[in-house]
Amino acid sequence: MSALFEPLTLRGLTIPNRVWMAPMCQYSAEAEGPEQGVPHDWHFSHLAARAVGGTGLILTEATAVAPEGRISPFDLGIWNDRQVEGFARITRFLKEHGAVPGIQLAHAGRKASTDTTWHGGGPVGPDRYGWQPVAPSPLPFTDRHPTPEALSVEEIERLVEGFAAAARRALAAGFQVAEVHGAHGYLINEFLSPHTNRRTDAYGGSFEGRTRFALEVVDAVRAVWPEDLPVLFRVSATDWLTENPEDDREGWTADDTVRLAKELLSHGVDLLDTSTGGNAPGARIPTGPGYQVPFAARVKAETDLPVAAVGEITEPRQAEEIIASGQADAVLLGRELLRTPYWPNLAARELRELGAEPRWPDQYHRAV
Numbered sequence: 001m002s003a004l005f006e007p008l009t010l011r012g013l014t015i016p017n018r019v020w021m022a023p024m025c026q027y028s029a030e031a032e033g034p035e036q037g038v039p040h041d042w043h044f045s046h047l048a049a050r051a052v053g054g055t056g057l058i059l060t061e062a063t064a065v066a067p068e069g070r071i072s073p074f075d076l077g078i079w080n081d082r083q084v085e086g087f088a089r090i091t092r093f094l095k096e097h098g099a100v101p102g103i104q105l106a107h108a109g110r111k112a113s114t115d116t117t118w119h120g121g122g123p124v125g126p127d128r129y130g131w132q133p134v135a136p137s138p139l140p141f142t143d144r145h146p147t148p149e150a151l152s153v154e155e156i157e158r159l160v161e162g163f164a165a166a167a168r169r170a171l172a173a174g175f176q177v178a179e180v181h182g183a184h185g186y187l188i189n190e191f192l193s194p195h196t197n198r199r200t201d202a203y204g205g206s207f208e209g210r211t212r213f214a215l216e217v218v219d220a221v222r223a224v225w226p227e228d229l230p231v232l233f234r235v236s237a238t239d240w241l242t243e244n245p246e247d248d249r250e251g252w253t254a255d256d257t258v259r260l261a262k263e264l265l266s267h268g269v270d271l272l273d274t275s276t277g278g279n280a281p282g283a284r285i286p287t288g289p290g291y292q293v294p295f296a297a298r299v300k301a302e303t304d305l306p307v308a309a310v311g312e313i314t315e316p317r318q319a320e321e322i323i324a325s326g327q328a329d330a331v332l333l334g335r336e337l338l339r340t341p342y343w344p345n346l347a348a349r350e351l352r353e354l355g356a357e358p359r360w361p362d363q364y365h366r367a368v
Contacts, residue, residue, distance in 0.1 A: 001354065001355040001356075002320060002348070002351045002354035002355055002356035003018070003320060003323040003324040004017065004018050004019060004316070004319050004320045004323050004324075004331075004347065004351065004356065005017045005018070005019075005348055005351065005354075005355075005356040005357070006018065006323075008056075008306075008329060008330060010177075010230035010270045010271060010306070011227070011228050011229060011230050011270060012227075012228030012229065013100065013176055013177070013228065013229055013230055015056045015057050015100050015330075016056045016098055016099075016100075016359070017054070017056035017344065018056065018319075018323050018329065018330040018331060019054070019055055019056055019319065019330075019331060019333065019343070019344040019347065020055065020056055020057040020058070020059065020308065020330050020331065020332045020333070021047075021050050021055045021057065021058045021059055021332065021333060021334075021337050022059060022273075022310055022332035022333060022334040022337075023059045023060060023061050023062055023104040023179070023181075023234075024061055024334050024335075024338065025061040025062055025071060025072070025075060025117075026042060026043060026046060026061055026076075027072050027074040027075065027116040027117065027118075028040075028042045028043065028074060029043075029074050029075060029076050029077075030074075031073035031074055031129040032073075032129060034082060035082070036067070036077070037064065037067070037070070037075065037076050037077025037078075037079070037080075037083055038076075038077075038082055038083050038085075038086040039060075039076055039083070039086040039087055039089075039090060040086065043060075043076065043086075043090065044089065044090050044093070047060065047090055047094060047101075048090070048093050048094070048097070049341040049342075050099070050337055050341050051093065051094045051097040051098065051099035052097055052341070052342070052361055052364075053337075053340075053341045053342035053343060053344055053345055054098075054342065054343075054344030054345035054348065054358060054359040054360075055099055055337070055343075055344050056099065056100060056330075056344070057099065057100045057102050057177060057330070058094055058099050058100070058101055058102060059102040059103070059104050059177070059179055059332075060076065060087075060101075060102070060103045060104055061075070061076055061104065062075065062076075062104050062106035062108070062181055062186070063075075063076045063077060063078045063103055063104055063105060063106060063166075063170075064076070064077040064078070064079070064106055064107065064108070065077075065078065065079060065105055065106065065107055065159070065162045065163050065165070065166035066079050066107065066159070066162050067079065067131075068107075068112060068113075068131055068132075068133075068134065069106060069107035069108055069109075069112065069162075069187070070108060070112060070113075071106075071108040071111060071112060071114060071186075072113075072114050072115060072116055072124075073113070073124065073128070073129035073130065074116060078103065078105070078166045078169050078170055078173070079162070079165070079166060079169070080169075081169070083169070083173075084169050084172050084173045085173075087103075087170070087173035087174070087175070088172075088173045088174050091173055091174030091175055092174060095174070095176075097361060098359055100176050100177060101174060101175050101176055101177070102175060102176065102177030102178070102179055102232070103170045103173075103175045103177070103178055103179065104179045104180075104181050104234065105163055105166050105167060105170065105178060105179065105180055105181060105221065106181035106186060106187075107159065107162075107163075107181075107186060107187040107188070108133070108186045108187060109133065109134065109135045109136075109148070109185075109186050109187030109188075109189075109190045110133050110134070110135035110139065110140065110141050110145065110148040110185075110187075110190060110196070111133070111141050111145075111185055111186055112131070112133040112134075113125075113130040113131050113132070113133050113146075115128065122144055123144060123145050123146055132146070132148075132149060133145075133146060133148040133149070134148050134149050134150075134151050134155070134187075135148035135149070135150065135151065135187070135190050135196065136150065136151060136187075136190050136191045136196065136197045136198075136199055136203065136204065136213075137150055137190075137196060137197055137198040137199055137204075138150045139196055139198065141185070141281060142281050150199075153201065153202075153203070156203060156213060159187075159217075160213070160216045160217055160220050161220065163180070163217045163220050163221055164220035164221060164223065164224050167220075167221045167224050167225055168224050171224070171225065171226070176229055177229065177230055177231075177232060178221055178225050178229075178230075178231050178232070179231070179232040179233065179234055179273060180214075180217055180218055180221055180231065180232070180233045180234070180269075181234050182214050182233055182234055182235050182236075183234040183235050183236040183273075183275045183278060184234075184236055184275065184277070184278030184279070185236070185277075185278035185279035185280070186278075188213060188214050188217060189235075189236055189252075189278065189279050190279065191203060191204075191210055191211075191212075191213040191214060192210050192211060192214060192235075192252055192256070192260070193210070193239055193251055193252040193279050193280075194210065194250045194251065194252070195239055195241065195249055195250055195251040195252070195279060195280050196279060197210050207256065207259065211260055211263060214233075214260070215263060215264075215267055218231065218233065218264060218267045218268065218269055219267055219268075222267065222268040222269075230270035230271065231268060231269055231270055232269065232270060232271045232272070232273050232308075233264050233269045233271075233272055233273065234272075234273040234274075234275060235257055235260065235261075235272060235273070235274060235275065236252065236275055236276050236277055236278055236279060237254055237257040237274050237275070237276050237292070237295035237296075237299070238251070238252060238253055238254050238257070238276050238277070238295065239251030239252045239253075239277065239279045239280045239283060240276060240277050240280065240283035240284060240285050241280055241283055244283070244284050246284075247283065247284070249280060251279070251280055251283075252279070254295055254298060257274070257295065257298075257299060258298060258299055258302050258303060261299045261302075261303045261305045262303050262305070264305065265303065265304060265305040269305065270306065271305065271306040271307065271308060271329065271330070272296075272299055272305050272306070272307045272308070273307075273308045273310070273332060274292065274295050274296035274299060274307050274308065274309060274310065274328075275292060275310050275311065276292050276295060276311070287311075287312065288312060289312045289313075289314065289315075289318065290309075290311060290312060290313060290318060290322065291311050291312060292309065292310055292311030292312075293309045293311065293313075293322055293327055293328065294327075296308065296309035296310075296327060296328045297309070297326075297327035297328065300326065300327065300328060300329070306329040306330075307328050307329055308328055308329060308330040308331065308332050309322055309327060309328035309330075309331050309332070310331070310332045310333075310334065313331050313332075313333055313336070314333075314336045316346075316347035316350045316351055317350070317351070319331045319333075319347065320351060320354070344358075344359075345358035345359060345360055346358075
Protein backbone atom coordinates (compact mmCIF):
# COMPACT_ATOMS: atom_id res chain seq x y z
CA MET A 1 0.00 0.00 0.00
CA SER A 2 1.20 3.51 -0.75
CA ALA A 3 2.31 5.10 2.52
CA LEU A 4 1.25 8.50 1.17
CA PHE A 5 -2.33 7.34 0.76
CA GLU A 6 -2.69 5.44 4.02
CA PRO A 7 -5.24 7.06 6.36
CA LEU A 8 -3.88 8.72 9.49
CA THR A 9 -5.83 8.72 12.75
CA LEU A 10 -5.24 11.47 15.30
CA ARG A 11 -7.33 11.00 18.43
CA GLY A 12 -10.80 10.05 17.15
CA LEU A 13 -10.40 11.62 13.70
CA THR A 14 -9.24 9.67 10.64
CA ILE A 15 -7.74 11.74 7.82
CA PRO A 16 -8.07 9.83 4.51
CA ASN A 17 -4.49 10.33 3.30
CA ARG A 18 -1.18 12.02 4.14
CA VAL A 19 -1.36 14.74 1.46
CA TRP A 20 -2.43 17.92 3.22
CA MET A 21 -2.87 21.52 2.17
CA ALA A 22 -0.67 24.07 3.93
CA PRO A 23 -2.23 27.38 5.02
CA MET A 24 -1.70 30.03 2.35
CA CYS A 25 -2.99 33.58 2.72
CA GLN A 26 -5.25 34.81 -0.06
CA TYR A 27 -5.50 38.47 1.02
CA SER A 28 -9.00 38.55 -0.42
CA ALA A 29 -11.42 39.36 2.41
CA GLU A 30 -13.13 42.70 2.95
CA ALA A 31 -10.98 45.11 4.96
CA GLU A 32 -13.82 46.89 6.74
CA GLY A 33 -17.56 46.80 7.35
CA PRO A 34 -19.79 43.86 8.32
CA GLU A 35 -17.98 41.52 5.90
CA GLN A 36 -14.54 42.27 7.38
CA GLY A 37 -12.57 39.03 7.62
CA VAL A 38 -15.45 36.92 6.26
CA PRO A 39 -14.67 34.19 3.68
CA HIS A 40 -16.55 34.64 0.43
CA ASP A 41 -16.75 33.03 -3.02
CA TRP A 42 -13.00 33.20 -3.69
CA HIS A 43 -12.17 31.37 -0.46
CA PHE A 44 -14.91 28.82 -1.14
CA SER A 45 -13.69 28.01 -4.64
CA HIS A 46 -10.04 28.01 -3.56
CA LEU A 47 -10.55 25.50 -0.76
CA ALA A 48 -13.29 23.47 -2.48
CA ALA A 49 -11.09 22.77 -5.50
CA ARG A 50 -8.49 21.08 -3.30
CA ALA A 51 -11.14 18.87 -1.71
CA VAL A 52 -12.34 17.81 -5.16
CA GLY A 53 -8.68 17.20 -6.01
CA GLY A 54 -8.29 14.62 -3.25
CA THR A 55 -6.48 16.50 -0.47
CA GLY A 56 -6.86 14.75 2.89
CA LEU A 57 -6.66 17.70 5.30
CA ILE A 58 -7.26 21.27 4.16
CA LEU A 59 -5.98 24.02 6.44
CA THR A 60 -7.29 27.53 5.91
CA GLU A 61 -4.97 30.46 5.60
CA ALA A 62 -3.74 32.09 8.82
CA THR A 63 -7.06 33.13 10.37
CA ALA A 64 -6.80 35.97 12.85
CA VAL A 65 -8.18 35.62 16.37
CA ALA A 66 -8.60 39.42 16.58
CA PRO A 67 -8.75 42.27 14.02
CA GLU A 68 -5.28 43.47 15.07
CA GLY A 69 -3.93 39.97 14.54
CA ARG A 70 -4.37 39.98 10.77
CA ILE A 71 -1.27 40.02 8.60
CA SER A 72 -3.06 42.36 6.22
CA PRO A 73 -6.39 44.20 6.33
CA PHE A 74 -7.59 41.66 3.76
CA ASP A 75 -7.08 38.52 5.86
CA LEU A 76 -9.70 36.16 7.21
CA GLY A 77 -10.77 36.26 10.85
CA ILE A 78 -12.66 34.14 13.34
CA TRP A 79 -13.56 36.71 15.99
CA ASN A 80 -17.29 37.11 15.22
CA ASP A 81 -20.34 35.07 14.30
CA ARG A 82 -20.64 36.42 10.75
CA GLN A 83 -17.27 34.86 10.03
CA VAL A 84 -18.52 31.59 11.50
CA GLU A 85 -21.40 31.59 9.01
CA GLY A 86 -19.03 32.15 6.09
CA PHE A 87 -16.76 29.30 7.14
CA ALA A 88 -19.65 26.90 7.79
CA ARG A 89 -20.56 26.90 4.09
CA ILE A 90 -16.98 25.91 3.25
CA THR A 91 -16.54 23.20 5.88
CA ARG A 92 -19.79 21.52 4.80
CA PHE A 93 -18.55 21.23 1.23
CA LEU A 94 -15.10 19.97 2.21
CA LYS A 95 -16.61 17.21 4.34
CA GLU A 96 -19.07 16.25 1.61
CA HIS A 97 -16.13 15.65 -0.72
CA GLY A 98 -14.04 13.57 1.65
CA ALA A 99 -11.63 16.18 3.01
CA VAL A 100 -11.09 17.13 6.65
CA PRO A 101 -11.47 20.89 7.27
CA GLY A 102 -8.84 22.49 9.50
CA ILE A 103 -8.28 26.07 10.61
CA GLN A 104 -5.03 27.81 11.45
CA LEU A 105 -5.55 30.17 14.39
CA ALA A 106 -3.13 33.07 14.18
CA HIS A 107 -1.93 36.46 15.35
CA ALA A 108 0.58 38.32 13.20
CA GLY A 109 2.30 40.29 15.97
CA ARG A 110 4.88 42.77 14.69
CA LYS A 111 4.31 41.59 11.09
CA ALA A 112 0.68 42.78 11.13
CA SER A 113 -0.87 45.66 9.17
CA THR A 114 0.87 45.00 5.85
CA ASP A 115 -0.27 45.16 2.26
CA THR A 116 -1.08 42.29 -0.10
CA THR A 117 1.94 40.47 -1.49
CA TRP A 118 1.12 41.59 -5.05
CA HIS A 119 1.39 45.18 -3.83
CA GLY A 120 4.75 44.58 -2.21
CA GLY A 121 3.66 43.44 1.25
CA GLY A 122 4.98 46.56 2.97
CA PRO A 123 3.44 48.12 6.08
CA VAL A 124 0.21 50.08 5.69
CA GLY A 125 -1.07 52.91 7.87
CA PRO A 126 -4.53 54.20 8.82
CA ASP A 127 -5.02 55.59 5.30
CA ARG A 128 -4.95 51.96 4.01
CA TYR A 129 -6.99 50.34 6.80
CA GLY A 130 -3.87 49.81 8.91
CA TRP A 131 -3.28 49.78 12.67
CA GLN A 132 -0.55 49.71 15.32
CA PRO A 133 1.14 46.26 15.57
CA VAL A 134 2.00 44.62 18.90
CA ALA A 135 4.76 42.22 19.89
CA PRO A 136 6.55 40.76 22.90
CA SER A 137 9.21 43.48 22.59
CA PRO A 138 9.34 46.85 20.78
CA LEU A 139 11.50 45.63 17.88
CA PRO A 140 10.40 46.37 14.29
CA PHE A 141 10.60 43.57 11.74
CA THR A 142 12.67 45.73 9.36
CA ASP A 143 13.61 49.38 9.10
CA ARG A 144 10.52 49.85 6.90
CA HIS A 145 8.16 48.52 9.57
CA PRO A 146 6.77 50.51 12.50
CA THR A 147 8.00 49.77 16.00
CA PRO A 148 5.42 47.50 17.63
CA GLU A 149 4.00 48.18 21.07
CA ALA A 150 5.20 45.72 23.70
CA LEU A 151 2.31 43.72 25.12
CA SER A 152 1.51 44.03 28.80
CA VAL A 153 0.86 40.91 30.86
CA GLU A 154 -2.83 41.82 30.94
CA GLU A 155 -2.90 42.10 27.14
CA ILE A 156 -1.16 38.74 26.82
CA GLU A 157 -3.80 37.16 29.05
CA ARG A 158 -6.56 38.65 26.88
CA LEU A 159 -4.90 37.24 23.76
CA VAL A 160 -4.83 33.77 25.29
CA GLU A 161 -8.56 34.14 25.91
CA GLY A 162 -8.93 35.34 22.31
CA PHE A 163 -7.39 32.13 20.97
CA ALA A 164 -9.82 30.10 23.07
CA ALA A 165 -12.81 32.13 21.85
CA ALA A 166 -11.63 31.71 18.26
CA ALA A 167 -11.35 27.94 18.75
CA ARG A 168 -14.93 27.82 20.03
CA ARG A 169 -16.12 29.68 16.94
CA ALA A 170 -14.05 27.43 14.68
CA LEU A 171 -15.75 24.40 16.17
CA ALA A 172 -19.15 26.01 15.63
CA ALA A 173 -18.15 26.61 12.00
CA GLY A 174 -17.59 22.90 11.46
CA PHE A 175 -13.80 22.62 11.62
CA GLN A 176 -12.41 19.29 12.82
CA VAL A 177 -8.75 20.28 13.23
CA ALA A 178 -7.35 23.37 14.95
CA GLU A 179 -3.77 24.43 14.27
CA VAL A 180 -2.03 27.02 16.45
CA HIS A 181 0.27 29.17 14.30
CA GLY A 182 3.62 29.40 16.06
CA ALA A 183 5.81 29.92 13.00
CA HIS A 184 7.09 32.37 10.37
CA GLY A 185 7.86 35.32 12.63
CA TYR A 186 4.30 35.92 13.77
CA LEU A 187 3.33 36.59 17.38
CA ILE A 188 3.85 33.19 19.01
CA ASN A 189 7.12 32.70 17.10
CA GLU A 190 8.19 36.16 18.28
CA PHE A 191 7.72 35.06 21.88
CA LEU A 192 9.61 31.80 21.32
CA SER A 193 12.76 33.25 19.79
CA PRO A 194 15.43 35.21 21.69
CA HIS A 195 15.90 37.15 18.45
CA THR A 196 12.56 38.89 19.02
CA ASN A 197 11.79 38.35 22.71
CA ARG A 198 13.81 40.64 24.97
CA ARG A 199 11.37 40.58 27.87
CA THR A 200 12.58 40.30 31.45
CA ASP A 201 9.28 39.19 32.98
CA ALA A 202 7.68 35.72 33.14
CA TYR A 203 7.20 35.72 29.33
CA GLY A 204 10.86 36.22 28.43
CA GLY A 205 14.43 35.32 29.23
CA SER A 206 14.74 31.56 29.72
CA PHE A 207 13.39 28.84 27.45
CA GLU A 208 10.57 28.34 29.96
CA GLY A 209 9.70 32.04 29.88
CA ARG A 210 9.82 32.36 26.11
CA THR A 211 7.63 29.27 25.59
CA ARG A 212 5.09 30.27 28.25
CA PHE A 213 2.77 32.15 25.87
CA ALA A 214 2.77 29.33 23.31
CA LEU A 215 1.90 26.73 25.92
CA GLU A 216 -0.80 28.93 27.46
CA VAL A 217 -2.39 29.34 24.03
CA VAL A 218 -2.22 25.59 23.41
CA ASP A 219 -3.78 24.90 26.81
CA ALA A 220 -6.57 27.40 26.13
CA VAL A 221 -7.35 25.91 22.71
CA ARG A 222 -7.11 22.32 23.95
CA ALA A 223 -9.48 23.14 26.84
CA VAL A 224 -12.30 24.10 24.44
CA TRP A 225 -11.50 21.72 21.58
CA PRO A 226 -13.24 18.32 21.77
CA GLU A 227 -11.18 15.53 23.32
CA ASP A 228 -11.64 13.35 20.23
CA LEU A 229 -10.42 16.00 17.75
CA PRO A 230 -6.76 16.94 17.18
CA VAL A 231 -4.87 20.15 17.83
CA LEU A 232 -1.78 20.85 15.70
CA PHE A 233 1.01 23.35 16.21
CA ARG A 234 3.00 24.95 13.39
CA VAL A 235 6.57 25.81 14.32
CA SER A 236 9.51 27.42 12.58
CA ALA A 237 12.10 24.82 13.58
CA THR A 238 14.91 27.35 13.17
CA ASP A 239 15.36 31.07 12.55
CA TRP A 240 18.29 30.07 10.26
CA LEU A 241 20.68 32.21 12.31
CA THR A 242 22.82 29.74 14.25
CA GLU A 243 23.30 27.61 11.10
CA ASN A 244 25.20 30.50 9.52
CA PRO A 245 28.59 31.13 11.18
CA GLU A 246 28.70 34.58 9.60
CA ASP A 247 25.50 35.66 11.38
CA ASP A 248 26.07 36.51 15.05
CA ARG A 249 22.38 37.06 15.87
CA GLU A 250 20.86 34.79 18.52
CA GLY A 251 17.83 32.81 17.42
CA TRP A 252 15.55 29.82 17.82
CA THR A 253 17.27 26.51 17.00
CA ALA A 254 16.44 22.94 16.02
CA ASP A 255 17.45 21.87 19.53
CA ASP A 256 14.85 24.28 20.90
CA THR A 257 12.23 22.78 18.60
CA VAL A 258 12.87 19.24 19.83
CA ARG A 259 12.59 20.47 23.41
CA LEU A 260 9.37 22.38 22.62
CA ALA A 261 7.89 19.35 20.83
CA LYS A 262 8.15 17.31 24.02
CA GLU A 263 6.38 20.08 25.93
CA LEU A 264 3.66 20.40 23.30
CA LEU A 265 2.99 16.67 23.45
CA SER A 266 2.50 16.86 27.21
CA HIS A 267 0.08 19.77 26.70
CA GLY A 268 -2.17 17.83 24.32
CA VAL A 269 -0.82 18.73 20.87
CA ASP A 270 -1.27 15.85 18.42
CA LEU A 271 1.09 16.76 15.57
CA LEU A 272 3.87 19.26 14.88
CA ASP A 273 3.65 21.01 11.50
CA THR A 274 7.35 21.66 10.96
CA SER A 275 8.37 24.67 8.86
CA THR A 276 11.30 27.10 9.26
CA GLY A 277 12.26 30.77 9.04
CA GLY A 278 10.28 33.98 8.74
CA ASN A 279 11.38 35.61 11.99
CA ALA A 280 14.76 37.09 11.06
CA PRO A 281 14.95 39.16 7.86
CA GLY A 282 18.15 38.61 5.96
CA ALA A 283 18.72 35.09 7.27
CA ARG A 284 20.41 32.87 4.70
CA ILE A 285 18.15 29.92 3.90
CA PRO A 286 19.53 27.09 1.74
CA THR A 287 16.36 26.20 -0.15
CA GLY A 288 15.90 23.20 -2.42
CA PRO A 289 13.65 20.15 -2.81
CA GLY A 290 12.61 18.95 0.63
CA TYR A 291 14.99 21.36 2.38
CA GLN A 292 12.89 21.50 5.55
CA VAL A 293 12.17 17.78 5.81
CA PRO A 294 15.24 17.03 8.01
CA PHE A 295 13.82 19.24 10.76
CA ALA A 296 10.60 17.23 10.81
CA ALA A 297 12.56 13.98 10.67
CA ARG A 298 14.62 14.98 13.69
CA VAL A 299 11.54 15.74 15.79
CA LYS A 300 10.01 12.43 14.76
CA ALA A 301 13.22 10.55 15.63
CA GLU A 302 13.76 12.23 19.00
CA THR A 303 10.21 12.60 20.35
CA ASP A 304 6.89 10.75 20.38
CA LEU A 305 5.05 13.59 18.65
CA PRO A 306 3.82 12.92 15.09
CA VAL A 307 5.10 15.42 12.51
CA ALA A 308 4.24 16.85 9.11
CA ALA A 309 6.93 17.98 6.67
CA VAL A 310 6.84 20.97 4.32
CA GLY A 311 9.05 22.80 1.86
CA GLU A 312 9.43 22.25 -1.89
CA ILE A 313 7.67 18.90 -1.87
CA THR A 314 6.47 18.71 -5.46
CA GLU A 315 6.78 15.15 -6.80
CA PRO A 316 4.59 12.16 -5.87
CA ARG A 317 7.50 9.76 -5.40
CA GLN A 318 9.36 12.34 -3.33
CA ALA A 319 6.34 12.66 -1.03
CA GLU A 320 5.90 8.89 -0.92
CA GLU A 321 9.53 8.41 0.16
CA ILE A 322 9.23 11.00 2.94
CA ILE A 323 6.34 9.05 4.48
CA ALA A 324 7.52 5.52 3.67
CA SER A 325 11.00 6.16 5.12
CA GLY A 326 9.54 7.42 8.40
CA GLN A 327 10.76 11.00 8.10
CA ALA A 328 7.25 12.37 8.62
CA ASP A 329 3.67 11.26 9.13
CA ALA A 330 2.23 13.64 6.53
CA VAL A 331 3.33 16.21 3.96
CA LEU A 332 1.86 19.68 3.57
CA LEU A 333 1.90 21.13 0.08
CA GLY A 334 1.66 24.85 -0.55
CA ARG A 335 2.64 26.37 -3.87
CA GLU A 336 2.38 23.04 -5.64
CA LEU A 337 -1.30 22.84 -4.71
CA LEU A 338 -1.79 26.38 -5.99
CA ARG A 339 -0.37 25.28 -9.33
CA THR A 340 -2.10 21.90 -9.37
CA PRO A 341 -5.31 21.71 -7.31
CA TYR A 342 -5.77 18.03 -8.23
CA TRP A 343 -2.22 17.03 -7.26
CA PRO A 344 -3.33 14.34 -4.76
CA ASN A 345 -5.48 12.52 -7.30
CA LEU A 346 -2.79 12.81 -9.96
CA ALA A 347 -0.23 11.52 -7.46
CA ALA A 348 -2.46 8.58 -6.58
CA ARG A 349 -2.75 7.74 -10.26
CA GLU A 350 1.06 7.78 -10.55
CA LEU A 351 1.40 5.55 -7.47
CA ARG A 352 -1.27 3.03 -8.47
CA GLU A 353 1.25 0.18 -8.51
CA LEU A 354 1.59 0.79 -4.75
CA GLY A 355 -2.14 0.48 -4.24
CA ALA A 356 -3.04 4.17 -4.31
CA GLU A 357 -6.42 5.09 -5.75
CA PRO A 358 -7.55 8.58 -6.83
CA ARG A 359 -10.65 9.99 -5.15
CA TRP A 360 -12.34 11.64 -8.13
CA PRO A 361 -15.94 12.86 -7.72
CA ASP A 362 -18.55 11.10 -9.80
CA GLN A 363 -19.05 14.22 -11.89
CA TYR A 364 -15.49 13.82 -13.24
CA HIS A 365 -15.64 10.08 -13.98
CA ARG A 366 -15.46 10.56 -17.74
CA ALA A 367 -12.00 12.12 -17.42
CA VAL A 368 -10.46 9.48 -15.13
